[in-house]
Amino acid sequence: MTTHYYTASSLDGFIATAQHSLDWLLKQDIDENGPMAYDGFRAMLGAMALGATTYEWVLAHEGSWPYTLPAWVFTHRAISVPEDGSVRLTQSDVRDVHAEMTVAAGGKDLWIVGGGDLAGQFADAGLLDEVWVQYAPVTLGSGSPVLPRGLDLELIDVARNRDFLCGRYRVLRRTPNTK
Numbered sequence: 001m002t003t004h005y006y007t008a009s010s011l012d013g014f015i016a017t018a019q020h021s022l023d024w025l026l027k028q029d030i031d032e033n034g035p036m037a038y039d040g041f042r043a044m045l046g047a048m049a050l051g052a053t054t055y056e057w058v059l060a061h062e063g064s065w066p067y068t069l070p071a072w073v074f075t076h077r078a079i080s081v082p083e084d085g086s087v088r089l090t091q092s093d094v095r096d097v098h099a100e101m102t103v104a105a106g107g108k109d110l111w112i113v114g115g116g117d118l119a120g121q122f123a124d125a126g127l128l129d130e131v132w133v134q135y136a137p138v139t140l141g142s143g144s145p146v147l148p149r150g151l152d153l154e155l156i157d158v159a160r161n162r163d164f165l166c167g168r169y170r171v172l173r174r175t176p177n178t179k
């Protein structure tokens, strides 16, 4: 069982603008069946976790919650969730949530959707195994950072998917690259 942070980023390392816009991302071209695209990644997954801002962005963008995977949304607020029980709100320690997700996933992998700090919280606990980033050909100058931590990573795969430069990295459990 592997825990992945899978996300798209601007070339300068932001996953959303400061206003939480993803217009810069949604205008890009990607082959949904191509290398490192979501459809292939989705087949590996058994559970997902995300922060409240990301959850609320998905709800606003899609009109309703589109995922069937068991999901944990980190928040300190009582935000609305689907009635089918597929989304749980939590403010528990990431280690406890990771353990719950592992049981729910039944041997399949876990997806940390974002934001970057939430992925960092899992990394802080030694629970983040892989980072997948699809780099869009755009710079934003500022916004939500892709992974605001000091981590050493090993590049384990790379691909082009139309507009995107796609990298897959293993998180190394050794001395962080910051002092």
Ligand SMILES: NC(=O)c1ccc[n+]([C@@H]2O[C@H](COP(=O)([O-])OP(=O)(O)OC[C@H]3O[C@@H](n4cnc5c(N)ncnc54)[C@H](OP(=O)(O)O)[C@@H]3O)[C@@H](O)[C@H]2O)c1
Residues within 6 Å of the ligand: 006, 007, 008, 009, 014, 015, 016, 020, 021, 022, 025, 050, 051, 052, 053, 054, 055, 057, 058, 074, 075, 076, 077, 090, 091, 092, 113, 114, 115, 116, 117, 118, 121, 144
């Ligand atoms: N480019 C991409 O592929 C991609 C992927 C994912 C996200 N995004 C975007 O990136 C942006 C990320 O937003 P963000 O930086 O605000 O991050 P976020 O993780 O989506 O949301 C942060 C919020 O999550 C809650 N939270 C985080 N850790 C928590 C913890 N340990 N316990 C309880 N609650 C916790 C808090 O919500 P409360 O204030 O409710 O307590 C916090 O304000 C969004 O605009 C999203 O749409 C882009």
